[in-house]
Every structure is written in C-alpha cells, then in structure tokens.
Amino acid sequence: MDSKGVTEQPTSFERPETGVDPAESRGALVRTSTPSTTHSTPPHTPGGTAALPAQARTGETPSTPGTTTPSGPSKEPPVIVGNGPEHSQPSVAAEPMGVPPAGADSTVGEHRPRPVPEAIPPQPGTEPAQASAERRTGQGLPPGRPTPMRRDGDRLRFVGAATRRIARGIDLDEIVMGLCRATVPTFSDAILVYLRDPLPVGDERPTGPVVLRLRRTDRIPEERDTEGGGFLPAQTQPEPTELAELSALTAELCEVRPGGALAEVLRGVRPVFADAPAARAALPELLGDDGQLIIPDGQRAILAPLRGRRRVIGAAVFLRRPERLAFEPDDLLVAAQLATHSALGIDKAVLYGREAYIADELQRTMLPETLPRPTGVRLASRYLPAAETARVGGDWYDAIPLPGSRVALVVGDVMGHSMTSAAIMGQLRTTAQTLAGLDLPPQEVLHHLDEQAQRLGTDRMATCLYAVYDPVSHRITIANAGHPPPVLLHLGGRAEVLRVPAGAPIGVGGVDFEAVELDAPAGATLLLYTDGLVESRLRDVWTGIEQLREKLAATAQLTGPDHPPPLEALCDEVLDMLGPGDRDDDIALLAARFDGIAPSDVAYWFLEPEDAAPGRARRLARRALARWGLEELTDSVELLVSEVVTNAVRYASRPVTLRLLRTDVLRCEVGDDVPQLPRLRQARATDEGGRGLYLVNRLARRWGATRLSTGKVVWFELNRG
Numbered sequence: 090m091d092s093k094g095v096t097e098q099p100t101s102f103e104r105p106e107t108g109v110d111p112a113e114s115r116g117a118l119v120r121t122s123t124p125s126t127t128h129s130t131p132p133h134t135p136g137g138t139a140a141l142p143a144q145a146r147t148g149e150t151p152s153t154p155g156t157t158t159p160s161g162p163s164k165e166p167p168v169i170v171g172n173g174p175e176h177s178q179p180s181v182a183a184e185p186m187g188v189p190p191a192g193a194d195s196t197v198g199e200h201r202p203r204p205v206p207e208a209i210p211p212q213p214g215t216e217p218a219q220a221s222a223e224r225r226t227g228q229g230l231p232p233g234r235p236t237p238m239r240r241d242g243d244r245l246r247f248v249g250a251a252t253r254r255i256a257r258g259i260d261l262d263e264i265v266m267g268l269c270r271a272t273v274p275t276f277s278d279a280i281l282v283y284l285r286d287p288l289p290v291g292d293e294r295p296t297g298p299v300v301l302r303l304r305r306t307d308r309i310p311e312e313r314d315t316e317g318g319g320f321l322p323a324q325t326q327p328e329p330t331e332l333a334e335l336s337a338l339t340a341e342l343c344e345v346r347p348g349g350a351l352a353e354v355l356r357g358v359r360p361v362f363a364d365a366p367a368a369r370a371a372l373p374e375l376l377g378d379d380g381q382l383i384i385p386d387g388q389r390a391i392l393a394p395l396r397g398r399r400r401v402i403g404a405a406v407f408l409r410r411p412e413r414l415a416f417e418p419d420d421l422l423v424a425a426q427l428a429t430h431s432a433l434g435i436d437k438a439v440l441y442g443r444e445a446y447i448a449d450e451l452q453r454t455m456l457p458e459t460l461p462r463p464t465g466v467r468l469a470s471r472y473l474p475a476a477e478t479a480r481v482g483g484d485w486y487d488a489i490p491l492p493g494s495r496v497a498l499v500v501g502d503v504m505g506h507s508m509t510s511a512a513i514m515g516q517l518r519t520t521a522q523t524l525a526g527l528d529l530p531p532q533e534v535l536h537h538l539d540e541q542a543q544r545l546g547t548d549r550m551a552t553c554l555y556a557v558y559d560p561v562s563h564r565i566t567i568a569n570a571g572h573p574p575p576v577l578l579h580l581g582g583r584a585e586v587l588r589v590p591a592g593a594p595i596g597v598g599g600v601d602f603e604a605v606e607l608d609a610p611a612g613a614t615l616l617l618y619t620d621g622l623v624e625s626r627l628r629d630v631w632t633g634i635e636q637l638r639e640k641l642a643a644t645a646q647l648t649g650p651d652h653p654p655p656l657e658a659l660c661d662e663v664l665d666m667l668g669p670g671d672r673d674d675d676i677a678l679l680a681a682r683f684d685g686i687a688p689s690d691v692a693y694w695f696l697e698p699e700d701a702a703p704g705r706a707r708r709l710a711r712r713a714l715a716r717w718g719l720e721e722l723t724d725s726v727e728l729l730v731s732e733v734v735t736n737a738v739r740y741a742s743r744p745v746t747l748r749l750l751r752t753d754v755l756r757c758e759v760g761d762d763v764p765q766l767p768r769l770r771q772a773r774a775t776d777e778g779g780r781g782l783y784l785v786n787r788l789a790r791r792w793g794a795t796r797l798s799t800g801k802v803v804w805f806e807l808n809r810g
Contacts, residue, residue, distance in 0.1 A: 244423050247275060252430045259441060261288075264434040268405070269307035272427060276420075277391075277407040279308035279383075281339060283375065284395070284403035284435065290443045299345040299352075301375065301403060306339075340377030351375055355394045355401045360424040362416065363390030375404065383408065388415040393428040397436035405431070448481045451508065455515045456677075460488050463496040464752045465560025467682040469656035471664060475506060475621070475675045482675030483510035483551065484619045485518050489525040492795040492802040493758065494560055494686065494750060497525045500572070500617040500679050501553035501595075513549050517542065517595070521555070528797045531555045531568035535595065535602040539570070542596035550596035554589075554617055558609055560686045561750075565615070568604040570595050573620050573630060576638055580612035580653055582645035584638045611685040612653055616641065616663070621674030640666050656680050690717075690751040696734065698741040698761075706734040706747055710757075713749050722755060722807055725788055730757060732781035733803050737761040741800075754790060754806045762800040 251271035258264035269280050286302035345352050350370035354361060361368045363384050372384060372392060384390050389411065395403040405428055409416065452474070460468040468488050475482055483503025491497055499521050503514040520541045524534045534555050542549045552572040558565045567575070567587065571594035578584045587607060593600040609615070616637075623633025644662045648654045654662075660680055667676075692713040696702040707727040714723050730747070737745045741761040750756040769782045785792050785805055792805035 244419060248423055248426045251276075251427055255427070255430050255434050258434060259438065261435060261438040261442065264431060264438050265305050267434075268427060268431045269305055272407060273307045274309045276423065276427075278410045278413060279306070279408040281306050281376075281406040281408075282395075282403065283343065283405070285401075286342070288402060288435070288439050289400065290439050298347075301343045301345060303339060303341045304403070339383070340375075343375050343377070346374070349374060354392060355404060358394050358396050358401070360391050360393035360421045360428065362388045362421070363392060364388055368392045372406075375406070385409065385411040388417075389413070391416055391421065391424045393424040395428050395432040395435065397432045402432055402435060448508070448511075451511050452481050455511055455518065456485060457487060461490050461496070463488070463490045463560075464494040464750065464756065465684050465686045466496055466558055467656055467684065469660050469680045471660045471676070471678040473621075473664065473676040481508055481511045482506050483514045484621065484675045484677035485514050486617065486677045486679040487518060487521065488679070488681075489522055491525065491557065492528060492760075492797060492804070493748075494756065496558050496560075496681075498556045498558065498615070498617060498679060498681055499525075499553065500619060500677055501551055502572070502619045502621075502677070503549075503551040506675070513542075513545060513551070516545060517551060517553070521553075526795065528795065530604060531557055531566050532602040532604040535568050535570045535592070539595045539598060539600070539602075543598050548596075550594050552594050552620075556615070556617070558615075558681065558683065560684070561691055563609050563611065563683070563685045564606055565609040565683075566604050566606045568592070568602050570602060573618065573623060573634060575618075576616045576634070576641060578614040578616065578641045578645055578653070579610065581650045582642060584641040584645070586634060586638055609683045609685070611683055613683050614641075614653060614656070614659065615681045615683065617679040617681075618663075619675070619677045621676040622663070622667070622678065624674070636666060637663065653682065656682055686750060686752060692749040694747045696738070696745045696747055698738040698743070698745055700738075702738045702745060703731045703734045706730050709747065710749060717751050719751070719755060719809065722809070725807060726755070726757065729785050729788060729805055729807075730759070732784055733757070733759045733805070736767060736781055737763075737803070740765075751809075753809070755809055756804060756806045758802050758804040760797070760800060760802045764796055764800055766794045766796060766801055767803060 251268075254271045255264055255267040258267045265282050265284075268282065272280050281303065282305045283301040284304045286300050343351070345355065350367060351374040354367050354371040357367075363369070363372060364387060368390075372390075375392070376383070385408065389409040391407040393405045393407065394401050395405060405424075407416075407424055452472075456472055457470075460470060462468075470486055472484070472486070483501075483505055485499075485501050485503075487497075487499040489497040489499065499518075501514070501517060501521075503510045503517065517538060520538055521534060524537050529537070535553060538551075538553060542551060551570075553570045554567065554572040554575065555570075556565055556567040556575070567589050569589045570592045572591075574589050574591075575587050576584055577587055589605055590603045592602050618637070620630060623637055624630045625633070628636075640663060641659075644654050644659060660678055663678065664676070692709070694706075694709050696706060707730060710726050710730050711723055714720060714726060734745060734747065737759050738761075740763045743762045746758070746760040748758045748760075750758070767782055769786055771783070788807075789805035790808050792803075794801055794803045
C-alpha cells in the first residue's frame with residue numbers, strides 16, 4: 090500500500106460455524122453446564138416477561154424457580170468458546186438459564202450455539218433476529234443482562250487477544266490493519282488511524298510542523314448492518330447506495346498547531362471521550378470541518394493519542410453508532426492499551442523498515458550499477474537476495490575493462506548473510522578492481538585477494554572465480570578459488586562444464602592458485618554463478634550443476650544451432666530452474682557472450698625507440714585506414730598517433746607497440762616499457778611541449794592510460810564516420 094494512501098476496509102471474519110448467532114458482536118460466551126436433570130418453565134410476570142435468574146459466577150449454576158440446584162459446586166468448568174483469539178469476548182448467555190431458545194432441542198445439558206461476528210449470514214436453527222439485535226445493541230434487555238464489554242473479564246480477554254494480533258505485524262501496514270481488525274466490530278463500530286507524516290525514525294528529531302495523515306479507516310460494512318444505522322445525523326444521512334466513506338468525510342492531512350487543543354490532547358497521551366472539553370476542541374482540528382458529522386453524541390467516540398518510545402506518532406479515533414451502547418469509563422483503559430501497543434509496534438516497524446532500506450542500499454552499492462560495454466563481448470547479469478529476512482548477502486559479480494580490449498570477469502561469494510558479509514564483500518570487490526587495474530595474471534589476483542582476506546580477519550573466507558577474456562586471440566584465462574566451475578555454451582547448442590582447478594577458498598592462506606587458458610570461440614556464452622543457483626536443501630552442488638548444464642542446452646535448442654539465445658532471456662531461463670525450496674542463498678549470475686575481433690580488423694606493429702618512429706607510425710596507420718575504407722579519419726589518426734608515439738619513444742628503452750582495432754569505433758593503442766602514466770596538464774604559452782595529450786583529449790572520443798606489469802598502454806578511440 091502506498092505510504093500516503095488511505096485504506097478503508099470492511100472487517101473480515103473467519104469461517105462461520107454451523108448453528109451460531111449471525112448477529113452476535115461480542116465474540117464469545119461463558120457457559121456453565123447445568124447438572125440438573127429436569128427443567129421447568131419459570132414463572133411469568135404479569136406483563137408476560139420471564140423472570141430473570143440471579144447472575145451466577147463463573148463455574149456456578151444460578152438458581153431458578155422450579156429448578157433443582159445441587160448443593161455442591163459444579164463439576165464441569167466453564168466453557169469459553171469463540172470465533173478466534175482476536176475477537177473473543179466471553180460473556181454469559183443472553184437467554185435465561187433453563188429456557189432453551191426457540192427451535193432448539195430441550196435436551197438436558199444442551200448449550201446454546203456458539204456466536205460469531207455479525208458479518209456471517211444467518212445459519213439455520215439460530216435465535217430470532219430481534220433477540221439477536223437486542224443482544225448486540227443492548228436495547229430492550231432487562232437490567233442486569235450482560236452486554237458487550239460490560240465486565241472487566243471481558244475487557245482483559247479482549248485486550249489480550251487484540252494486542253496479540255497487533256504484535257503479529259512486522260511492517261507498518263500490518264500493524265495498523267491489525268489494530269483496525271482487532272477493534273472493529275468487537276470494541277467499536279469504526280476506527281480512524283492518523284500517523285505522522287513523515288514518521289520519525291529512532292532518535293531523529295523531526296523538523297518543521299507536526300503533520301498527521303489519515304493512514305487507514307475501518308468500519309462495519311453497510312451491507313452487513315441489520316440496523317441500517319450510520320454515523321451521520323438523520324437529516325444528512327445519504328441513501329444506503331450512496332453512503333459516504335469515512336475517508337471522504339474527514340481531512341486527509343492535519344497540521345497540529347503548537348499550543349492548540351489537538352496538541353494538548355496529544356501531549357497528554359491519555360485517551361479522552363469526544364464529549365470532553367479538550368476533545369470537543371481537538372476533534373475539529375483533527376478531522377476537519379466535515380469530520381464533526383461522524384462524531385455521535387455522548388460518550389460514543391474516543392480520541393486516543395499514539396505515543397511511541399520517545400514521542401507521539403499519531404492518534405486513533407474509536408467510534409460507535411448512535412443507536413449502540415456508549416463507551417464506559419473503563420473503555421478508556423482499553424483504548425489506552427490498544428494505542429500503546431500499536432504505537433510501540435509502529436515504532437518497531439519503522440525501525441525495521443529503515444534497516445531493510447539500509448540493507449537494500451548497501452547491497453545495491455556493493456554491486457555494479459551498470460555493466461561496461463567492452464569491445465568484442467556482451468554482458469548480462471542478475472542478482473537475487475536469499476529471502477526477505479536475509480536481504481544482505483556476500484555474493485558479487487563484476488566486469489572490469491582491461492588494456493588491449495580485454496575484460497576481466499569476476500564472481501565471488503563471501504560466507505554468511507549479514508552486514509558483515511556485505512562489508513567484506515565490498516572490500517574484496519574493491520581490491521579485485523584495483524588488482525585488475527594493475528593487469529596482474531588471474532592467479533596473482535587471487536593470491537593478493539587471499540592475503541587481503543587474512544588481513545581482514547581469521548574467519549573471513551570467500552570463494553572467487555577470476556577470468557580474463559582476450560577478444561583478439563579468442564582465448565580466456567581462468568583461475569578459481571573454491572568456486573563452482575563455469576559453464577560454456579557453444580554456438581551449436583552444446584553446454585560443457587569447464588575443467589578448472591578448484592583451489593582453496595580465499596582466506597585460508599598458504600595455498601597456490603593455478604590458472605588455465607582455454608579457447609573462447611566466437612558466439613559462445615560463458616556463465617559464471619554462485620552456489621545459490623545450484624545448491625539447496627533439496628539437491629547437492631554437482632546435481633545442480635548438471636541441471637544447469639541441461640537447462641542451458643535445452644534453451645539453446647530453441648533458437649537453433651546458428652543463433653545463440655539472447656543474453657537477457659538466457660539469464661531469465663536459468664533463474665526459472667529454481668524451485669520453491671531453492672532460495673536458501675543469494676544468487677549472483679554473470680553471462681558473457683564472446684563476439685571477438687576478427688584478425689582482419691586488427692593491425693599490429695613494433696616500432697624501434699628512435700626519432701624516425703613517429704613518421705613510420707603515421708605511414709602505417711594511413712595504409713591500415715585505406716585498407717579498411719576509413720580515409721576520412723586519416724588526418725585525425727595521423728596527428729594523434731604521432732603525438733602518442735613521440736611521447737613513448739622519448740622515454741622507452743625497448744620497442745614500442747602500435748595496434749589499431751576496427752570495431753564499432755576505431756581504437757589505437759600504444760605500449761611502452763615505462764610504468765609512469767602521462768597526465769594531462771595545461772601548457773604555458775612559453776612551453777615548447779606539453780600539448781600532445783591536450784590534442785588527444787580534444788579530438789578523441791575517449792582516451793586513457795593503463796599501467797601494465799611490463800610498462801603501460803596509452804589508448805584513444807575515434808568514432809567511425
């Protein structure tokens with residue numbers, strides 16, 4: 090539900106039971122079995138009214154004229170029946186003891202049927218509607234007859250059942266709905282719940298004026314009301330088919346004026362009747378001008394402030410129809426208990442919602458917002474948390490562009506499901522990105538990750554798989570640290586589990602990691618995943634891996650041998666293999682489609698570090714562009730290549746490399762053996778040099794410099810015409 094929306098719902102009830110009173114609103118009766126063996130008709134008053142028996146205590150049998158009463162106490166305890174713990178209100182029977190209701194069997198020891206709330210349709214064999222209405226409204230009952238919520242025991246049982254229902258909720262909507270459903274119709278005929286907007290969290294001190302928003306209303310459904318009564322006076326009552334809702338008659342927003350009547354009532358915390366002087370001035374401010382129409386006369390409305398652990402967070406208004414019994418002074422204690430438990434529950438729900446928000450934000454920031462678009466490979470990913478109660482996990486994935494149009498593919502899993510696991514995951518992911526920027530071999534990256542995990546703690550363990558794909562050579566290098574092996578889906582539809590040395594998890598320490606180099610043919614798809622995808626309580630890891638392989642092969646058959654399945658659809662199909670019991674762990678999934686770069690789109694040369702190198706580089710670049718039909722880029726490429734190669738040969742001691750790549754853009758890469766990276770700076774007017782990178786920055790689409798283990802690479806890209 091929208092946090093700012095207003096919901097008005099008729100009260101729902103549980104399943105009816107056969108032979109029960111359809112109009113009873115008290116929820117339960119206290120019955121005492123009658124051990125007498127005979128029944129006689131009680132004497133009648135001159136007016137024809139049956140004489141009432143004396144009120145009996147629970148567990149005793151009242152004496153009735155013409156009825157034999159045993160001298161000892163009853164051997165059978167009182168039986169409490171009801172429609173459930175939420176609406177159970179024990180009370181004594183509405184009919185005189187010893188007189189069975191109309192249509193009922195007068196067998197000895199027969200009890201009246203158990204009542205249910207009034208929303209249940211009438212059942213055969215129940216008492217007349219007039220008697221039911223008298224019991225429910227309290228009208229027409231002789232003095233001394235028990236009525237709803239008349240006894241202290243009734244109130245205690247109701248408060249216990251209502252607070253249990255309110256405590257069930259874990260989020261804001263559930264708690265507010267629990268309050269409404271627990272009070273309507275057992276305690277009141279309608280309720281309005283106002284909450285602060287926005288709700289303060291924890292120790293936060295709200296700034297600005299206090300604003301209350303109508304969060305929810307609840308009432309007895311009009312179609313179930315046998316009385317036909319409403320909350321509006323008779324002269325303003327609309328037709329039943331056009332009965333206005335409570336939310337339409339009350340203001341949705343209310344700004345509490347400092348020092349006003351409503352502020353004083355809220356500050357007092359204690360519930361008050363609507364006819365009290367403080368409430369008469371506060372209710373118009375809360376409900377608005379039209380809201381006064383729904384307040385009945387007398388003590389038939391209660392205004393109860395909702396105070397949390399540190400401050401008032403709202404208010405509740407309990408209403409009874411004009412034709413019903415008014416509230417009693419003891420009902421203020423009931424309203425106070427309901428308001429207190431609801432406010433504490435709302436505080437709990439707000440804190441839980443803030444923690445869930447922090448967990449979601451933490452997990453979102455730990456994972457890449459978007460995947461890069463490196464040359465020669467397409468990427469897709471998915472992440473699924475384990476469950477609502479375990480939003481944060483230690484699974485992560487990453488794709489890191491590397492020099493030479495390569496890309497590093499990483500997937501890992503930190504053991505545990507907690508904020509700590511997510512924090513460790515974030516540190517390991519950052520470390521992996523830093524190590525990838527140094528262009529270290531995969532096994533060296535895992536070795537440094539292992540050392541970093543040991544520095545974080547002795548029990549910080551994780552699994553990780555690190556792969557580097559080269560689109561020019563169509564090769565992939567993989568190192569594994571205790572992670573499930575990747576699955577390669579070939580273009581023809583064959584899926585295979587790659588044989589990669591498993592290795593030890595990160596954090597064990599003192600182990601070596603081994604890397605393997607495999608073919609990565611064009612059109613193939615590599616799937617990296619965490620163990621949450623293939624392992625659960627219902628299956629082991631290797632059974633899940635085999636099911637994953639079969640799922641990939643079956644999906645590839647749908648598109649034919651010459652057309653690989655789309656990456657996004659493939660990820661969705663893989664996640665569809667999860668069953669109801671397969672969400673024991675969070676899942677990270679990374680899919681890479683290898684397109685590669687054709688050899689005809691690559692030009693590669695070695696240049697000696699001499700003064701003639703820039704001129705030779707310009708001639709080689711001009712010939713390559715002519716061969717590719719990109720003559721319109723000749724001037725820009727010659728200028729930029731000349732500047733970058735000049736900087737390289739000035740400090741290099743070994744041959745300089747020059748490579749041109751034709752993809753959707755034209756990429757130029759110049760490598761040397763000097764590790765220092767060039768920096769863009771603004772040259773002064775008297776400087777003879779320092780303008781080469783400035784030209785590159787102005788003319789190129791993108792440019793950058795990456796440090797390698799053997800030096801560095803400076804690259805730039807130009808848009809193709």
